[in-house]
Amino acid sequence: MSTIALEVRDLVKSFSLDGATINAVDHVSFQVKSGEFVALVGPSGSGKTTMLSILAALLTPTSGQVLIDGQDLAQMNEKQRVKLRREKIGFTFQSNNLIPFLSARENVEFMLRLNGRLDHASRIRSDELLARLGLSDRLHNLPAQMSGGQQQRVAIARALIHNPAVVLADEPTASLDTERAYQVVETFANLIHENERAGIIVTHDLRMCQYVDRVLQMQDGKLVRIYEDKKEIIELARGTIH
Amino acid sequence: MKNIFLATYLAIKEVVRNKGRFLLVALVIALITLLVLFIAALGEGLANGNRQYVANLDAQLVVFLEKSDYSISSSRLETNTVKSVRRVDGVADAGAIYTSSTEIVSLPEPLKVSMLGAEPGRPGMPPILDGREFRGGEAREAVIDRNVALRTDIQVGDTIQIRSTQGTEDEFFELKIVGLVEGQSYFFQPTIFVPAATWEKIRPQSESELTSDTPYPNIIAVKLTDPLQTEAMSARLTEKVTNIEVADIDTTINNIPGYSAQQGTVQTQGVFTLLIGILVIGGFFQIQILQKVPQIGVLKAIGSSNGVVGLSAVIQIIFVTALGVGIGGGLTYLFSLGFPPTIPLVFNGARSLIAIALLLAIGPFGGMVSIIYAVRIEPLKALRLG
Numbered sequence A: 001m002s003t004i005a006l007e008v009r010d011l012v013k014s015f016s017l018d019g020a021t022i023n024a025v026d027h028v029s030f031q032v033k034s035g036e037f038v039a040l041v042g043p044s045g046s047g048k049t050t051m052l053s054i055l056a057a058l059l060t061p062t063s064g065q066v067l068i069d070g071q072d073l074a075q076m077n078e079k080q081r082v083k084l085r086r087e088k089i090g091f092t093f094q095s096n097n098l099i100p101f102l103s104a105r106e107n108v109e110f111m112l113r114l115n116g117r118l119d120h121a122s123r124i125r126s127d128e129l130l131a132r133l134g135l136s137d138r139l140h141n142l143p144a145q146m147s148g149g150q151q152q153r154v155a156i157a158r159a160l161i162h163n164p165a166v167v168l169a170d171e172p173t174a175s176l177d178t179e180r181a182y183q184v185v186e187t188f189a190n191l192i193h194e195n196e197r198a199g200i201i202v203t204h205d206l207r208m209c210q211y212v213d214r215v216l217q218m219q220d221g222k223l224v225r226i227y228e229d230k231k232e233i234i235e236l237a238r239g240t241i242h
Numbered sequence B: 001m002k003n004i005f006l007a008t009y010l011a012i013k014e015v016v017r018n019k020g021r022f023l024l025v026a027l028v029i030a031l032i033t034l035l036v037l038f039i040a041a042l043g044e045g046l047a048n049g050n051r052q053y054v055a056n057l058d059a060q061l062v063v064f065l066e067k068s069d070y071s072i073s074s075s076r077l078e079t080n081t082v083k084s085v086r087r088v089d090g091v092a093d094a095g096a097i098y099t100s101s102t103e104i105v106s107l108p109e110p111l112k113v114s115m116l117g118a119e120p121g122r123p124g125m126p127p128i129l130d131g132r133e134f135r136g137g138e139a140r141e142a143v144i145d146r147n148v149a150l151r152t153d154i155q156v157g158d159t160i161q162i163r164s165t166q167g168t169e170d171e172f173f174e175l176k177i178v179g180l181v182e183g184q185s186y187f188f189q190p191t192i193f194v195p196a197a198t199w200e201k202i203r204p205q206s207e208s209e210l211t212s213d214t215p216y217p218n219i220i221a222v223k224l225t226d227p228l229q230t231e232a233m234s235a236r237l238t239e240k241v242t243n244i245e246v247a248d249i250d251t252t253i254n255n256i257p258g259y260s261a262q263q264g265t266v267q268t269q270g271v272f273t274l275l276i277g278i279l280v281i282g283g284f285f286q287i288q289i290l291q292k293v294p295q296i297g298v299l300k301a302i303g304s305s306n307g308v309v310g311l312s313a314v315i316q317i318i319f320v321t322a323l324g325v326g327i328g329g330g331l332t333y334l335f336s337l338g339f340p341p342t343i344p345l346v347f348n349g350a351r352s353l354i355a356i357a358l359l360l361a362i363g364p365f366g367g368m369v370s371i372i373y374a375v376r377i378e379p380l381k382a383l384r385l386g
């Protein structure tokens, strides 16, 4: 029996630029359960990053509600939101993911430090996680000494290490070659499933959808289609549906 | 508490992994420190060169001729004034001081010196460190101060020759050096002490002055029974003794010609150097923060509080400033070792300490804007930039 980790109700985010108002997120509602891995797809500018920023409590929505682990983000003050980001959310960004002066291992461990949970056992877990992501020989490298893909994988480890309720990943495979990308998303999916986290991955690459349980398709800020059937998702990933 | 640990961790890691950049900032601060300390030392040195003798007087009050505006050189007292001063209740002792300057010529390079007439054992005559007091009367004996000894190889027992212009003639006089006293620089010159009668004979003077053989003191140094009673005693002296005005030591120093103007100039230089320091440091940290916007965004996005981010910036700035001031202080010390005694640099004043305290403050002060900026960076920047 899995609980609802994330719930979005009638979410709207509008930006006004030069007098014109656009709805980057336009009346979107959905839920994600613990242990469920969801892909958020859509063309460039469809509102995926905006969506993720709101879910991560980095951006205040214009209207609508976001509940994480049953807590309404709108009811929180800034201090509580910072605490929520630290404890309940794991995040990888499109770019500029890592702290440049911390090594791969230190970047991951920093998340534990932040939560006051860095100890012998968690250090071992962090190294194991990095190993699963193929980074055993990169533990002491600084971000600048790693490829974009390696940096993304460190960011994934950092997003998972503190067992957050919700893991949000914005285009983690953008800078990976296809082979690596499959491998990373598969590991990501496994970790989400094993640890019973709720995961949302934003991607351009529909092929990555073969590892997810559900696909949310956005267009012009609206949630236009949801693929829930495993067969349909596989077809989407193979490129037989558009 | 946890915030302090996290902030320190971040600050240290960042400094260690960017040693070059932080060292560069520290070196800039070190250079500013060097400059400020030298200006402070120069100020102290110049002040010393001007006031050392007066500041060292074993006296609390100085008697001038009335309406001389506390100017030592324009004050000319009657010979019996010193006796009248000694008779005033509350005066422990008083010594007449005769000022003038001359040139020691029995040297490879002639040395201009202040020639002061004073009475052994009375205020105005510093304690003898080596040798003995000169004998009074017309004995051609003199005592040199340490500044003369530092600049020349004149020693106790030597005989020196001085040259003074008297009327239209250059006259040469021989003096036997019988003693040494602590540095007593007066009017930026090292000092020799002679008895009053000798002083009157050998000092530079005009044709008209040559006719008289009576030495008139410029000032009288007054030692009080109760050193705290300067104001009351000053009033009593002016009342009991005719034709005089009285100043304490500080007033006397401030009225040495050029003293206040010079100190004002040096202080203004110091203040401006500090201001420039604040701007340079401020600029440096501001640029650094601008470059760090994405990384600060990430830190905040993953849940670091503003406290941690701000504190870590503060720790870095304090660390770098302290490092810079340390290096600068060390450099200043090394340089100071190599300076000849002719350049008036004095590093041990309270002035150097104040300068160091101000220098330590310029980092946090200059970096304040950047710290505020860091605290205000929105975590969303991490997602949108790059």
Ligand SMILES: Nc1ncnc2c1ncn2[C@@H]1O[C@H](COP(=O)(O)OP(=O)(O)OP(=O)(O)O)[C@@H](O)[C@H]1O
Residues within 6 Å of the ligand: A015, A016, A017, A022, A024, A042, A043, A044, A045, A046, A047, A048, A049, A050, A051
């Ligand atoms: N701060 C902002 N001010 C104004 N408009 C914005 C702002 N942020 C986003 N937008 C607009 O909102 C829309 C959605 O942007 P968003 O970045 O969420 O798209 P995306 O789906 O992540 O695109 P991509 O796949 O290229 O990353 C775009 O039209 C964008 O221009």
Ligand SMILES: [Mg+2]
Residues within 6 Å of the ligand: A048, A049, A050, A094, A170
């Ligand atoms: Mg995006």
